[in-house]
Amino acid sequence: MYFTSDNASGAAPEIMAALARANDGYARSYGADAIMDRLHDQIRATFQAPEAAVYLVATGTVANSLALSLYAQPWSAVFAHSDAHIAQDECGAPEFYTNGAKLIGVAGDHGRMTPDTLGQALARTGTGGVHGVQRGVVSITNVTEAGTTYTPAEIAALTALAKSYNLPSHLDGARFANACVATGATAAEMTWQAGIDIVSFGGTKNGCLGVEAVVIFDPAKAWEFELRRKRGGHLFSKHRYLSAQMEAYLTDDLWLRLATHANAMGARLAKGIAALPDMHLQHPAPANMLFPEWPAGTHARLDSAGAAYYQMPAPQGREAARLVTSWSTTEADVDAFLNALRA
Ligand SMILES: Cc1ncc(COP(=O)(O)O)c(C=O)c1O
Incomplete structure (x- = not known):
C-alpha cells in the first residue's frame, strides 16, 4: 500500500536488463555512445519528428530548467499554472538556469490553465515598458500536478494563445x-502537432532508474542546448547508462505498457474510493494520481493498517490525501487499501 509517489517504485526489469547489457565492455563517453546514436532515430520515430534534437539528463528538474533556459531571457516571464512543479517544487532551478526569469502563476481549476486564465496573465504582463519583465515562455504540465490531463486540442488552444504573442x-x-495513455494521444499529437516547441519527456517516474529526454523540435536550438547542459553540469560522462534506459523504455512500447498499468491501478483506486460513503475525489483522476477527501480520523486508520501516502490540506473536519500509482502497483495493493478504507 505504497502510494506516496511513482518515484517510490523501483525500476522495471526491462530497464535493469538494459543497464546490465550496457555495462558490458567499453563505450564512447559524453553522449557519443552507440546506443545514443540509435536512440536519436527511435525518439524521432516515436514523436514522428525526423528533425528533432534529443538530449538526455537524469532529473526532471534539470530537463525543465534547461528547456526553459533555451527560450527565456533573464528578463522574461515564464507562464505556468500556480501549482506547476517548476513554480513550487524545483527550488528556484528554472530561475537559476534562466539567469533570473520570473515565473508567473496562472490560475485554473484542477491544476489546468485555460485560454481565459492564461490570456489574462499574458495580457497583464509586459505592459510596463522597461520596468517590467517581458513575456517569454508558456509551460504546460501533462499529467498536471492535480492529476488531471490536457487533451491535444486543449494544449493547442493554449499554445495558439502563446503564439499570438510570438x-x-x-x-x-x-x-x-x-x-x-489517459487521452489516447500519440507523442506527436501531444507535442509539436499541438504547438509545443520543447518537451521534457519523463522516464524516471514510469519505470526508469533515472533518465528524462529533452526533445527539441527546432534543430537550430540543438547546439545551444548542448552547451547549456554541459555548463550546467548535466552532461553525463558514462552517458551510455542514460541511453540504455531510454532505449529500453521506448522499445516495444514499454513506456506505454507501464503507464497503461499505472493508470489502470489509478482507475481501480478511484472507482473504489468513489463508491465509499462520505468520500470523493477533489479532482478528476484520469491517470495515476488521485486526491481523495474523506472524514477526519481516516488517516490514523490507514496509517495503522500500513498505508503510505502524502497528506494534503483539507477543509475543517475533513482530511485529504495524494495517492500515486505506478508501473509496479498491484491490484492486491489497491484492494488492500480499499479494504482498509472500508474497515
Ligand atoms: C510535474 C513534475 N515535473 C517534474 C518533475 C521532476 O522532478 P525531479 O527533478 O524530482 O525528477 C516531477 C517530479 O515530482 C513532477 O511531478
Missing part, C-alpha cells in the same frame, strides 16, 4: 506516458 511553449512531461 511565444514558444514548453511541456513538462514528467508523466508524459500517463497523459498519452
Whole structure:
C-alpha cells in the first residue's frame, strides 16, 4: 500500500536488463555512445519528428530548467499554472538556469490553465515598458500536478494563445506516458502537432532508474542546448547508462505498457474510493494520481493498517490525501487499501 509517489517504485526489469547489457565492455563517453546514436532515430520515430534534437539528463528538474533556459531571457516571464512543479517544487532551478526569469502563476481549476486564465496573465504582463519583465515562455504540465490531463486540442488552444504573442511553449512531461495513455494521444499529437516547441519527456517516474529526454523540435536550438547542459553540469560522462534506459523504455512500447498499468491501478483506486460513503475525489483522476477527501480520523486508520501516502490540506473536519500509482502497483495493493478504507 505504497502510494506516496511513482518515484517510490523501483525500476522495471526491462530497464535493469538494459543497464546490465550496457555495462558490458567499453563505450564512447559524453553522449557519443552507440546506443545514443540509435536512440536519436527511435525518439524521432516515436514523436514522428525526423528533425528533432534529443538530449538526455537524469532529473526532471534539470530537463525543465534547461528547456526553459533555451527560450527565456533573464528578463522574461515564464507562464505556468500556480501549482506547476517548476513554480513550487524545483527550488528556484528554472530561475537559476534562466539567469533570473520570473515565473508567473496562472490560475485554473484542477491544476489546468485555460485560454481565459492564461490570456489574462499574458495580457497583464509586459505592459510596463522597461520596468517590467517581458513575456517569454508558456509551460504546460501533462499529467498536471492535480492529476488531471490536457487533451491535444486543449494544449493547442493554449499554445495558439502563446503564439499570438510570438511565444514558444514548453511541456513538462514528467508523466508524459500517463497523459498519452489517459487521452489516447500519440507523442506527436501531444507535442509539436499541438504547438509545443520543447518537451521534457519523463522516464524516471514510469519505470526508469533515472533518465528524462529533452526533445527539441527546432534543430537550430540543438547546439545551444548542448552547451547549456554541459555548463550546467548535466552532461553525463558514462552517458551510455542514460541511453540504455531510454532505449529500453521506448522499445516495444514499454513506456506505454507501464503507464497503461499505472493508470489502470489509478482507475481501480478511484472507482473504489468513489463508491465509499462520505468520500470523493477533489479532482478528476484520469491517470495515476488521485486526491481523495474523506472524514477526519481516516488517516490514523490507514496509517495503522500500513498505508503510505502524502497528506494534503483539507477543509475543517475533513482530511485529504495524494495517492500515486505506478508501473509496479498491484491490484492486491489497491484492494488492500480499499479494504482498509472500508474497515
Ligand atoms: C510535474 C513534475 N515535473 C517534474 C518533475 C521532476 O522532478 P525531479 O527533478 O524530482 O525528477 C516531477 C517530479 O515530482 C513532477 O511531478
